Amino acid sequence: MAVTDPIADYLTRIRNAQVAGHRVVTVPASRTKKRLTEILYDQGFILKYKFDDEAGKGKQGTISIALKYERETKRPVIRKLVRVSKPGLRQYAKADAMPRVINGLGIAIVSTSKGLMTGRQATDQNVGGEVLAYVY
Secondary structure (H helix, E strand, O other): OOOOOHHHHHHHHHHHHHHHOOOEEEEEOOHHHHHHHHHHHHOOOEEEEEEEOOHHHOOOOEEEEEEOEOOOOOOEOOOOEEEOOEOOEOOEEOHHHOOOOHHHOOEEEEEEOOEEEEHHHHHHOOOOEEEEEEEO
16 A cells, blocks of 8 residues: 555654554654654654665665653653644745744754754754654
8 A cells, every 4th residue: 555645654653653552663664764763863752773674675674663751651752743744735944944843842854955854953054944744
């Protein structure tokens, strides 16, 4: 079955795994999803990840993501994953008008001409782009 919005599918799989209390979630891989996973890891939203490349089968493989939960309350570290730019309505932001998520506590993931990065990194590098998601 073809997925029309692979990024929304990626975010939904993580959301559903957290609601179900899973420790690990597996998603189909792509370069964009790998970079999204690296950003989530670098920002401290996930515990660890592993790229499983299935080279001989013509597929891009899978990504195994270990989700992060708080020690005391067992609540997920990721409170909300929101897909901003959708296939039906793309959302763009200039470098000087990059959105702030919860007054800087969350991150905006932006697709720029220099690759995927957080909104703060895009502002520092003075590039704008498509706002893919908010994470907090």
